Amino acid sequence: MAPAPLTIRPIDSKADRKRFVDLPFRLYANDPNWVPPLKGEALGLITPEKNGWFSHAIAQLFLAERGGKVVGRISAHIDTLALTMDPSKGFGPGCGQWGLFDAEDATIAAALIAAAEGWLRDQGMTRALGPISMSIWEEPGLLVEGYDHPPTIMMGHAKPEYRGWIEAAGYHKVKELLTYDLDITKDFPPLLQRIIASGEKNPRIRIRNVDKTKFEEEAAIILAILNDAWADNWGFVPLxxxxxxxxxxxxxxxxxxxxxxxxxxxxxxxxFMIDLPDLNEVIKPLRGNLLPFGWAKILLWLRKPKVRTVRVPLMGVLKELQSSRLASQLAFMLIQYIKDASVEHYGATRGEIGWILEDNQGMRSIADAIRCTINKRYWIFEKTL
Structure with a gap:
């Protein structure tokens, strides 16, 4: 008997968005290193009314179906702010993206990517980057190394076959994103300890905790540093x-x-430096559902959080200082203080730093200096349409 025909269709209904979110739960059911997202969060990501990114972006979701069964998914999207960026920094005029990509086999993958490309062409795009799911600030890149352990909070996971399927569609790697693993129970090398001690004696330097009771004020300070520090980075789009x-x-x-x-x-x-307890450790057993008791488990954990891993998703130093010795000194001091707090107050033994761009030599040098090792690699692919 011939297999049922494959259909690719655009979707926009609530029921179809639910089917879109549900697919990975079937495809990754036997993958011990996949972390099921909370379904409410995943739906919010693709619902324009619930995701502020849509205030400057448009998107089209596609489902692949065979015999009434969902067998693949993809998003195609255009970030209007990204269109205004310098092309040498990754995006620029005519650059669309696709992401949230999953497929049962190579044939389905090719059809999904072709559908996303067709939509982007219809919108006047001449170049495609992917996978980016859906903002550069969410889960950019395809995992190509490091399948043997779960991702940390806000990092992606994928099947090893996906790389070949994407390359078969005519894409090539344009940028590699790295995450680094660090045993935070170990002391830093003596040289770094001396650099940190010197900073502690400098009356001009103060390292302080944020004050969560002044959340908006502290967030504004961090955002101002971030926008300045990251402005020249590949793929940077202001929040x-x-x-x-x-x-x-x-x-x-x-x-x-x-x-x-x-x-x-x-x-x-x-x-500044941001460190987050790895919430993935808490939500993984919930299988995507807060009901009936998942919400209670999370609330109990939040009262006194304990984790094995903490993740540093963001850190930055003002551009005017980045070529100075002071920049490294501040970075080492921030890492030391947060490392100590992570171990003492949250029971963590492992830190993950990243993602870091492959050509960000400043951050890579810091990672090397504190004796980190690369644990995952993610690729962003590019194709002329």
């Missing part, structure tokens, strides 16, 4: 107020004063 609001709502429950630090020089904020 907008609606996105900042959404991120605040999502992350505020796992923001702890001693895991986010701001460095001040002569009383002026010049650097």
């Amino acid at each position: 907008t107020p609606p996105e900042i609001k959404d991120v605040g709502v999502k992350l505020k429950p796992i923001v702890f004063n001693d895991l986010i630090r701001i460095a001040e020089l002569d009383g002026r904020p010049v650097a």
